[in-house]
Amino acid sequence: MALLSGQNLACVKQDRILFENINFSIDSSELLYVRGQNGAGKTSLLRILVGLADPAEGTIEYKQQNIQQANELYCQDLVYFGHKLGLSLNLNAIENLRFWCQLNQVTTSESELYELLANLGLVGLEDVMVSQLSAGQQRRVALARLWLKASAKLWILDEPFTALDVQGIALLRNKMIQHLSEGGAIIITSHQTLDVDYPTSELVLEYRI
Numbered sequence: 001m002a003l004l005s006g007q008n009l010a011c012v013k014q015d016r017i018l019f020e021n022i023n024f025s026i027d028s029s030e031l032l033y034v035r036g037q038n039g040a041g042k043t044s045l046l047r048i049l050v051g052l053a054d055p056a057e058g059t060i061e062y063k064q065q066n067i068q069q070a071n072e073l074y075c076q077d078l079v080y081f082g083h084k085l086g087l088s089l090n091l092n093a094i095e096n097l098r099f100w101c102q103l104n105q106v107t108t109s110e111s112e113l114y115e116l117l118a119n120l121g122l123v124g125l126e127d128v129m130v131s132q133l134s135a136g137q138q139r140r141v142a143l144a145r146l147w148l149k150a151s152a153k154l155w156i157l158d159e160p161f162t163a164l165d166v167q168g169i170a171l172l173r174n175k176m177i178q179h180l181s182e183g184g185a186i187i188i189t190s191h192q193t194l195d196v197d198y199p200t201s202e203l204v205l206e207y208r209i
């Protein structure tokens with residue numbers, strides 16, 4: 001049984017058909033790499049897949065149920081990492097993660113949050129307002145959600161490597177492989193080569209005028 005599938009998906013922006021007749025399916029332990037040049041519609045597709053936008057045509061099913069109907073289960077099982085990091089700039093890293101855990105019913109202790117931030121290379125920055133962190137540090141804070149929501153079966157990641165340094169990229173790649181080997185699924189876009197030692201399916205969006 002597919003975890004997530006899309007049938008006959010189409011997206012139109014400003015009278016331009018970005019894509020149409022897109023079909024895909026992803027199961028547990030599978031990695032789907034959405035590729036395409038700037039403006040091809042990768043972000044638009046991912047936003048449709050997580051329910052932030054409606055497709056012009058087509059349906060998306062999570063565990064064979066339309067994502068609107070499966071909404072509660074789908075939200076429980078999903079982590080979406082988009083262009084916007086979803087961090088409050090006036091809160092520090094710990095406060096942001098605590099707030100996110102509360103919203104997502106993730107139980108964690110204060111010491112676990114400190115330990116996680118240490119593993120993400122953010123020792124000493126836990127109490128600094130996010131607005132004062134570098135771009136890569138901010139992204140590391142946002143990526144902590146992948147470590148926190150252990151129950152998430154599906155990750156949808158839009159350009160997650162952006163602004164990360166070599167160590168940050170390695171951390172994320174290793175975490176992705178761990179997630180896949182534990183039965184998780186990942187849909188990802190990236191302009192960098194994925195370079196993860198794991199079988200990968202591709203969905204290529206052609207840029208259309």
Ligand SMILES: Nc1ncnc2c1ncn2[C@@H]1O[C@H](COP(=O)(O)OP(=O)(O)OP(=O)(O)O)[C@@H](O)[C@H]1O
Binds near residue numbers: 037040044
């Ligand atoms: N809210 C919007 N209103 C109108 N047009 C939009 C909107 N969002 C995106 N577009 C257009 O849709 C097209 C695809 O954008 P999208 O962000 O999905 O591309 P992408 O493949 O993710 O690009 P990139 O690789 O640059 O991130 C672009 O031409 C963009 O101008």
